[in-house]
Amino acid sequence: MQGFRLVVFLLLTVTVVATSDAEETRDDLKSIISLFLVGKQRLQKQLLFSIHGLPGAAGAHGAPGAPGNRGDHGGPGPEGQRGEKGDKGTTGKVGPKGVTGETGVRGPTGPRGAPGVFRSNVCSNDREGMMRYNKQVKEVFCDANKGWTLIMKIDGNQQTFNYRSSLWSNKETLQPTNLDLDDKEAKLASYWTLPFTELRLGMKVDGTIRWITLSYSASSLYSVIADGKYRSTTIGENKWRSLLPTSSLQDNCNREGFNTRATHPHNILNHARARLGFLANGENDCYTPDSFLGFGTECRSNRNSAGNYHGHVNTKTIAYIMAR
Incomplete structure (x- = not known):
């Protein structure tokens, strides 16, 4: 098939050259070459399809893969801001009175102080009593x-x-x-x-x-x-x-x-x-x-x-x- 097309192409080329002047011959020759190249590309695709066949339809999605391993724990985040002071709680009830302790042992009597001393004239000279x-x-x-x-x-x-x-x-x-x-x-x-x-x-x-x-x-x-x-x-x-x-x-x-x-x-x-x-x-x-x-x-x-x-x-x- 390919050889036949080549013979036709050559005959057409000779005909064009024989029947046309030089300028027209170049233009016609360009058109013939372009047609030839297009035909060549189509011929190559047909040859490819004849060897491999047409592309099949897209296959179905594969099953999902198994879950990956768990990542490490992240580091501690920054310390949060201190919350506002809460309201003061109510005063609790007074507890019961404790048991009175035993009376402690009386300490020893301290030493007797020295007697007081009068001055030489202890009585005031302007009064009595x-x-x-x-x-x-x-x-x-x-x-x-x-x-x-x-x-x-x-x-x-x-x-x-x-x-x-x-x-x-x-x-x-x-x-x-x-x-x-x-x-x-x-x-x-x-x-x-x-x-x-x-x-x-x-x-x-x-x-x-x-x-x-x-x-x-x-x-x-x-x-x-x-x-x-x-x-x-x-x-x-x-x-x-x-x-x-x-x-x-x-x-x-x-x-x-x-x-x-x-x-x-x-x-x-x-x-x-x-x-x-x-x-x-x-x-x-x-x-x-x-x-x-x-x-x-x-x-x-x-x-x-x-x-x-x-x-x-x-x-x-x-x-x-x-x-x-």
Whole structure:
């Protein structure tokens, strides 16, 4: 077939060349060649189709493949923004009261503080009554305009302050609110806290108080009485007797001072003695004194703790001791 077409093509070419002039011959020759080339392409396609056949229809889609393996976890994302503050919740109900615990053991008592100290003139010179010292309220009697501080009041009819009473040797008060110059007994803290250079001693009989002054220096009245040691004074018999104009004493001995008593050790308990006062004796010694005038006194069975005693004379008084 292909050879036949080639022969035809050559014959046509010769015919064209023989019957046409040169310009027309070229144009015709171009057309013949183009037709020849087109025919050649168609002839090639026909040959291809005759060898392989026409293209078949598109095949059906294949089945989907198996799922792939799971990928790795992604990294953590950025931190989210903080949310807004929520509303305040309502207050809960009060819980039940707890059980009361046991009482703890009481701690030991602390050491006792040192006694307070008065200044040399504790009473104000322009008033009497109460005053303050040692940062606590302490009531003391003050003799107006003279600066005397009350220490003690003794009722000679009572045995509260007789020579043997422990009130002379301890630091305990007795009715410390009885501050007036009346007949009620009292012992104030000034007994052991008041330094002094003078004592003011008074005795009241029939409503009249008579006073004497005794010059003596000590850290307190307690310091010169509590230990029981004799300490002498020198104001003399007449001054002591001026406390009681009707007083009576023996003629001899004339021993005066603090803790004054018989000088013979075997006679101390059987004869006159005084915590502060004057003793006398009938003999020319102080072995057996039988009369006294003073404070904190006694003689044998005599029950006079402040005043004057001599045989038939037994004057019991209300006595006062003050200091400055």
